[in-house]
Amino acid sequence: MTAVTLRRITGLTLIAFVALAGIFAPWLSAFDPNASGYDILYPASAEHPFGTDDLGRDVFTRVLYGARISLVIGPAAALIVALIGIPIGLVAGYAHGRADQMIVQVIDLFIAIPAFVLALIVMAMIGASLPNLVFVLGLVMWPEMARLVRGQVKSVRERLYIEAADAIGCSRTRILARHIWPNIMHTIAAQLAITVSTAIFTAASLGFLGLGLPPPAADWGGMVQSGFDYLSLNPWLSIAPGCAVAMTVMGFYLLGRTID
Amino acid sequence: MTDPKTPPLLQVEDLRVSFGAGAHETRAVDGIGLTVERGRTHGIVGESGSGKSMLSLAIMGLVPDSGRIASGRIRLGGRDLAGLPYREMQAIRGKRIAMIFQEPMTSLNPLYTIGRQLSEAIRAHDRRASAREIRNRAIELLRRVRIPSPERRVDDYPHQMSGGMRQRVMIAMALSCGPELLIADEPTTALDVTVQVQILDLLRELQDETGMAMIFITHDLGVVAAVADEVSVMYAGRVVETGTARNIFEDAQHPYTLGLLGSRPRLDRNLHRLPTIEGAVPPPFDLPPGCRFEPRCAFATPDCAAACPGLRPFGGNHLAACFRAPVKEIAR
Amino acid sequence: MLNFVLRRLMWVLPNIVLLTFLLFAVVTNWLGSPASMMLGTDASPEAVAELNARYGFDRPVVVQYLQWIGNAATGDFGRSYATRQPVAEMIGPAIPVTLELTFWTMLLAISATLVINSIPVGKHVVGALTTGISIVGVTVPNFLLGATLISIFSVSLGWLPTTGWRPWSDGIFTHLQHLILPVLTLSAYYFSTFSMIYRAEYRQVEQQLFVRVAEAKGISRRAVSFLHVLPNAILPLVVYIGTSIGNLVGGAVVTETVFSIPGLGRLFVSAIARYDFPVMLTMGMITLAGVMLMNLAAELILALLNPQIRL
Numbered sequence: 001m002t003a004v005t006l007r008r009i010t011g012l013t014l015i016a017f018v019a020l021a022g023i024f025a026p027w028l029s030a031f032d033p034n035a036s037g038y039d040i041l042y043p044a045s046a047e048h049p050f051g052t053d054d055l056g057r058d059v060f061t062r063v064l065y066g067a068r069i070s071l072v073i074g075p076a077a078a079l080i081v082a083l084i085g086i087p088i089g090l091v092a093g094y095a096h097g098r099a100d101q102m103i104v105q106v107i108d109l110f111i112a113i114p115a116f117v118l119a120l121i122v123m124a125m126i127g128a129s130l131p132n133l134v135f136v137l138g139l140v141m142w143p144e145m146a147r148l149v150r151g152q153v154k155s156v157r158e159r160l161y162i163e164a165a166d167a168i169g170c171s172r173t174r175i176l177a178r179h180i181w182p183n184i185m186h187t188i189a190a191q192l193a194i195t196v197s198t199a200i201f202t203a204a205s206l207g208f209l210g211l212g213l214p215p216p217a218a219d220w221g222g223m224v225q226s227g228f229d230y231l232s233l234n235p236w237l238s239i240a241p242g243c244a245v246a247m248t249v250m251g252f253y254l255l256g257r258t259i260d
Numbered sequence: 261m262t263d264p265k266t267p268p269l270l271q272v273e274d275l276r277v278s279f280g281a282g283a284h285e286t287r288a289v290d291g292i293g294l295t296v297e298r299g300r301t302h303g304i305v306g307e308s309g310s311g312k313s314m315l316s317l318a319i320m321g322l323v324p325d326s327g328r329i330a331s332g333r334i335r336l337g338g339r340d341l342a343g344l345p346y347r348e349m350q351a352i353r354g355k356r357i358a359m360i361f362q363e364p365m366t367s368l369n370p371l372y373t374i375g376r377q378l379s380e381a382i383r384a385h386d387r388r389a390s391a392r393e394i395r396n397r398a399i400e401l402l403r404r405v406r407i408p409s410p411e412r413r414v415d416d417y418p419h420q421m422s423g424g425m426r427q428r429v430m431i432a433m434a435l436s437c438g439p440e441l442l443i444a445d446e447p448t449t450a451l452d453v454t455v456q457v458q459i460l461d462l463l464r465e466l467q468d469e470t471g472m473a474m475i476f477i478t479h480d481l482g483v484v485a486a487v488a489d490e491v492s493v494m495y496a497g498r499v500v501e502t503g504t505a506r507n508i509f510e511d512a513q514h515p516y517t518l519g520l521l522g523s524r525p526r527l528d529r530n531l532h533r534l535p536t537i538e539g540a541v542p543p544p545f546d547l548p549p550g551c552r553f554e555p556r557c558a559f560a561t562p563d564c565a566a567a568c569p570g571l572r573p574f575g576g577n578h579l580a581a582c583f584r585a586p587v588k589e590i591a592r
Numbered sequence: 593m594l595n596f597v598l599r600r601l602m603w604v605l606p607n608i609v610l611l612t613f614l615l616f617a618v619v620t621n622w623l624g625s626p627a628s629m630m631l632g633t634d635a636s637p638e639a640v641a642e643l644n645a646r647y648g649f650d651r652p653v654v655v656q657y658l659q660w661i662g663n664a665a666t667g668d669f670g671r672s673y674a675t676r677q678p679v680a681e682m683i684g685p686a687i688p689v690t691l692e693l694t695f696w697t698m699l700l701a702i703s704a705t706l707v708i709n710s711i712p713v714g715k716h717v718v719g720a721l722t723t724g725i726s727i728v729g730v731t732v733p734n735f736l737l738g739a740t741l742i743s744i745f746s747v748s749l750g751w752l753p754t755t756g757w758r759p760w761s762d763g764i765f766t767h768l769q770h771l772i773l774p775v776l777t778l779s780a781y782y783f784s785t786f787s788m789i790y791r792a793e794y795r796q797v798e799q800q801l802f803v804r805v806a807e808a809k810g811i812s813r814r815a816v817s818f819l820h821v822l823p824n825a826i827l828p829l830v831v832y833i834g835t836s837i838g839n840l841v842g843g844a845v846v847t848e849t850v851f852s853i854p855g856l857g858r859l860f861v862s863a864i865a866r867y868d869f870p871v872m873l874t875m876g877m878i879t880l881a882g883v884m885l886m887n888l889a890a891e892l893i894l895a896l897l898n899p900q901i902r903l
Contacts, residue, residue, distance in 0.1 A: 003720075109607060112887065117842040117860075117879045121619060121872060124864040201733060205846050208735045209861050224735050228850070231754070235743040242736030250731040257727070322807055346813060354810030366801040370900050371823050380819075381809040417899040433809065 004258055011193075011254030018248045022067030031058040033065040034216045043234055050236040053226060059237055063244050065218040070200050070248050073134060077199035078192050080138025081145050086188065088142075089149025093157070094176065100150075107146050115140035119202060123211040130213060133206070137199045148191050152184040186258070193256030197249045204245040220245045267338045269473050270296040270319070270441055275332035275342070277311075277318050279544075286544040288314040288327065290497035293571075294475075296441065296490075301467065301474040303488030303505070305481060305520065309541040311497040312477045316443045318342075319475070320359055321349035336441070355385040358434035362446040364427035368418035374429045375414035378402075381436040401432040405462060424455035428462070435466065442467075443475045448483060460486055481520055485509060490577075493517045496541050496552040499571070503578035513580035516553050551583070559584045596895060604888045611880050616657045619873055620649060664877070670870035674863075679874050682859060689757060690840050690848070690855035696775045698837060701782035705829075709790055710822065722787060729784025738777045738850035745773060755852040774851045778844060782836060789832055794825040827898055834890025838883035841875055 021028065034057065042052040050059035092103035119140045126132050157180065206212050207221020215222070220241040227237025277289040289311045296302045306312045317323055319334055321344060334341040336356065341349065361367045368377060378398040382389065389397070395414070402410035405428040418426060427447060434442055444463065448456040464487060467474060476487050484491055485505065492502040493516065501514040512518050519537040539556040542548060548555055550565040557564065563583055571579040574586065644650040648659075663670070669679035708722055746754040752773055758766045797803065798821055806820045807813075836843060845857030852858070856875065863871035895901040 003723075109611065112607070112880075112884055113611060114839045114842040114879055114883055116845070117839070117876060118615075120842075120845070120860070120864060121615070121876050124867070124872065125619060197731065201731070204733055205735070208733070208846060209849060210865055221735075224739065228735075228739065231739060231742055232747045235739065235747065238739040239736065239743065242733065242739055246732045246736055249733070250727065253727065253731050320808055322804065350810045350812060352810070353808055359808045361801055361805060363801050367805045369802045369806070369820050369824070371898065373899075380806070380811060384810045419900045430805070433805070437810075 007254040007257060011251045011256075014247050014251030015255065018067045018244070018251060019071060021064050022071055025061070025064035025068065029058065029061040029064055031061040033057065033062045033218045050240040051234045053223070053237055054230065059223070059227075059240055062218040062223060063220070063241050066220040066223065066241060066244060067248070069130075069213065069217060069219060070203070070245070073130070073137070073203045074196040074200040074248070074252065076134045077137035077141065077203075078195040080134065081141045081195050081199075082188075082192060084138065085142040085145025086149050089146040090153060090176065092146065093150040093153025094172065094180075103146075104150070107143050107150070110143035111147065113140075116202065116205065119206060120209065120211060123206055128211055128214050133203060133213065137202055140202075141195055141198060145188075145191060145195065149184065149188060152187050153180055156180050156183045190256045190258045193252050195256075197252035197256065200245065200252070201249045204249075267335065268295050269298045269337060270294070270475075271333070271335040272315075272319070273333040273335070275315070275318060275334065276330040277314050277323055277327055278330040279327040284545075287330070287497055288544050289318060290544075291332070292494075292497075292499055294492060294499070294502075296473050296475060298440070298473055299467075299471045300489045301476055301487050303484035303491040304475060304477045304494060305479065305484055305491060306494035307479055307541050309496075309543065310494040311544070312494050313445055315494075316359065316445050316475065316477055319443060320353055320357060321346065322353075351385075354381055354434075354439070355437045356439055357441045357443065358437070358439035359443040359445065360427070360430045360434050360447050363450050364423050364430055365450065367430055368426055370418055373415050373417055374402075374421070375399075378414075378429070378433055378436060381433045385437045397436070398432075401436055402429070404435065404466070405429070405432045407432075423451055424458065427451060427455075427459055431459075431462065431466070435470070438470065439472055441473045441475065443477070445477045446479070447476075449478070449480070456483075463487070481509075493520065496547060497544055498552065498581065499579075500553065500582070501580040502571070503574075503576070507574075507576070507578040511574070511578070513574050513578070513585040514553075514582045515557050515559050515584070517580075551581075597892065600888055600891060604884055608881050608884050611884070612661075612877050613654075613657050615876050615880060616660065616873070617653045619869075619876065620653060620656060660873075664874075669874040672863075672868050672871050674866040674868040674871075679870050682871060683856065683874065683878075686854060686856045686859045689853060690844055690857060693771070693774060693778065693844055693848070693853065693855060694837060694840050696771060697778040697782060698833065700775060701779040701786055702833065704779070704783050705786040705790055706822075706826075709787055709794065710817065719791075722791070726784040726787045726791075729780045730788070732780075734777055734781060734846040735850055737780055738773070738847060741773050741777060742850075755850075757851075757853045757855075774847055774853060777850065778847045782843075785836075786829060786833070790825060790829055793828050794821060797821045797824045800824070823897075827894060830894050830897070831887065831890045834886045834893070835883055838886025839879060840882060841879045 025033075039052060045051070050063065053059055053062070088103065088107070092100055092107070095103065119136050122136050122139065123132065126136070203212060203219075204221035204224070207219045207223075208225045210222070210225065212219040212222045223241040224238045224245075227234075227241070230237055272292060272294040275289055275292045275294075276287055279286050279288060292311075292315060294302065294304075294315075304312050304315070314323070314327075318329055319341075321341060323329060329342050332342055336352070341352065344352075368374065375395065375398050378401060379391075379394045382394050382397055386394075399410045399414050402413060407413050407425060407428050413421075413425075418429075421429065431447075442463075447463070448459050451459060460483065463474070466472075474487070476484065478484055488505050490503070491505050491508040492499045493508065493514065494500070495516050501508065501512065501517045503511075508517060509521070512521055516537070537556055542552065542555070548565065550563075550567050551557070551560070551569055554560045554564040561584065569581045569583045571581045572585070573579055641650070648656060660670075667680055669683070671678055672682060675682070708718075742754050745752045753770050756770055758770050760767050803816060803820055806816045811819075841856045841860055843857075844853075844855060845860060847853070848855045848857035849861055856878075859871065860875040862868075863875065
């Protein structure tokens with residue numbers, strides 16, 4: 001088994017695990033993720049595997065329900081990245097000379113902006129909500145995708161048979177659809193998986209800094225933050241949701257990293 | 261011709277270079293024999309994929325980490341080099357056997373001046389020389405390979421030189437320690453035709469000056485005709501025909517050699533299309549069971565698909581590996 | 593040399609102006625306004641207009657931008673809405689803290705990258721292990737790594753202080769003791785990304801013909817690695833490291849929050865939490881300019897190291 005296959009299987013397993021946890025959350029836990037009816041800061045026990053938080057909510061339940069949120073945020077943000085980044089990359093890759101250069105300069109300009117700082121500022125401006133979060137993540141991540149797609153198109157075009165197809169007189173869209181797209185599809189799919197992983201990572205970091213979803217949403221990043229004050233009392237409050245983030249991020253990352 | 265008591269300079273016997281193991285084992289070089297006498301030039305001809313480059317790397321002790329010399333001997337003046345560890349080969353590489361490569365554009369490190377890269381080759385085998393002495397020797401080497409104003413060019417970076425100039429630098433580097441054997445792996449393929457001629461002339465002149473032997477690897481029979489004393493034709497990891505240049509060019513026995521000779525462009529015949537050999541060299545992981553040339557051979561019989569022919573003599577040192585040889589009569 | 597610097601500056605400076613202007617416009621006009629941010633969305637229009645007039649937010653963006661830049665050039669970044677302190681006075685003490693954190697982090701990450709990836713060249717076990725560590729390093733968020741390190745080394749074992757920052761004046765030992773966990777946390781990510789870039793590059797350079805040529809000269813494997821592969825493989829890292837250093841604020845923001853370190857990152861986060869608009873804006877501008885200038889510096893270093901780039 002090659003390293004890539006091993007990574008892919010591990011990645012898919014992690015994603016499946018997280019997805020199942022999210023889907024079957026109501027069956028896996030008897031508690032309501034937002035009900036605060038229990039003792040506060042109850043230590044880890046058979047009843048509450050990770051204990052209860054400072055509002056008396058069951059942390060295990062909240063971690064399970066958090067999977068639902070993350071698995072919406074990541075793919076939704078990746079969808080926005082794909083919708084903006086892929087067309088721009090395709091156009092830039094197929095354009096010649098000045099048009100290409102101009103698009104490249106715009107892409108380079110946006111890539112120069114530190115994504116996380118921009119995300120923090122914009123989130124602060126427009127306020128925390130699920131659509132806003134997805135929008136911001138898409139906004140800061142599309143240039144990377146556009147650059148990758150452009151590079152891929154360029155390198156495929158270099159290959160001779162495209163030149164040949166050009167000479168025969170195929171239309172540009174036909175060349176893109178028939179000759180270029182099949183060759184770059186897999187790389188783009190891999191990059192999309194990486195984008196999902198980065199989106200979940202960034203969303204969790206924003207949540208940790210207090211710019212995630214507004215309470216009482218079971219937002220993993222926010223849970224880590226609220227547990228931080230009680231690290232010496234019950235480390236699971238922070239570490240359990242933190243591990244959930246890491247698992248999900250790693251799952252998509254492994255799926256997308258097809259090169260060594 | 262040579263004293264029978266002194267061994268030839270280089271004698272390769274039944275050399276096998278393998279990659280992978282077990283069922284996945286593939287042989288890039290499969291049972292090759294080769295003899296190079298002092299001061300002579302042995303041309304090796306083959307298409308890409310025939311294993312000729314791997315053969316030269318094996319002689320240099322530079323088989324990639326993923327492969328190994330599975331069996332055979334590489335005797336240099338009687339001493340077997342096959343399987344010597346990297347460290348012990350270090351004293352031989354560059355000193356007794358030197359090599360030049362196909363792509364002069366990428367064979368020099370872009371970060372260092374050519375003077376520094378030449379000095380490295382000199383210092384590798386002469387640790388006592390002073391910096392000034394080494395620099396002077398580097399300049400002298402550049403002069404020997406006919407680089408104009410070597411005192412200035414010695415401080416140039418590779419990107420400041422043309423392909424032909426860089427190949428001259430590579431030759432200078434190879435000559436730096438006075439090797440007994442120079443392996444030239446397609447040294448002119450990547451160059452313009454006029455530059456090719458210059459480099460070939462230079463190599464011949466240098467060979468006359470130094471008396472070194474050469475292994476000249478190429479896919480171009482015209483080049484071989486110009487430089488080689490002996491010729492071996494390789495196909496899919498094996499030698500299919502070997503002999504003197506005259507044997508090969510005037511009395512070829514193997515259908516593959518004949519095919520190669522037939523596909524040379526010639527001015528004295530007015531052909532609309534160059535004759536070519538159909539198909540391509542089979543990759544080492546997908547070899548036919550019998551003769552490796554059989555699927556592409558115009559003379560093949562069912563016997564050819566059943567067993568792999570060994571080399572048979574056709575007078576003197578002229579050997580060919582073909583059941584049907586001599587095929588000339590059949591062709592007529 | 594001077595020519596090269598000027599040429600690059602001619603390219604970078606307009607970009608800095610363009611980007612900072614975009615940021616300024618986005619923050620002040622396009623995505624809501626400082627007034628609505630401070631007063632909340634349900635503020636009366638009169639209150640918003642009054643505040644806009646008071647702070648000059650009703651003027652054209654270009655005018656506001658130029659004024660801001662003009663003031664910034666004299667060291668005046670405005671006053672914090674939250675503390676009424678001049679922004680420069682708040683940022684000033686935070687800069688050396690983040691700089692020091694970044695210095696140790698980069699030192700550790702870069703040297704670990706070079707040492708760990710150079711020794712085991714060609715050794716499969718160590719190679720696979722480094723790849724595994726790198727994958728963990730880029731996917732585990734800093735807050736999880738920080739929380740785990742604190743739980744183990746501070747809470748359970750009690751070897752190191754949990755959080756906080758002590759100045760040099762409290763003693764070198766105390767100072768460094770407080771640095772260990774933050775530096776470890778932050779460098780884990782950088783080590784992983786640097787390693788990945790370096791390893792990919794190293795493998796690519798190894799395939800180059802000039803490496804074969806160097807081996808054919810009869811020099812040792814170590815000399816081939818260190819003199820021929822490494823210098824070529826390290827060049828792409830230079831630019832990446834430069835950009836990472838430029839992005840001090842963004843890089844350290846989570847780690848500084850985890851360990852309550854009074855650096856630029858935490859200042860930024862607290863400004864965001866308090867809707868402290870002038871501080872936020874200043875941090876954003878500093879980050880943009882920092883990244884682009886460090887990028888330029890890295891390109892210069894690259895040009896000095898690589899003779900193929902003409903100065």
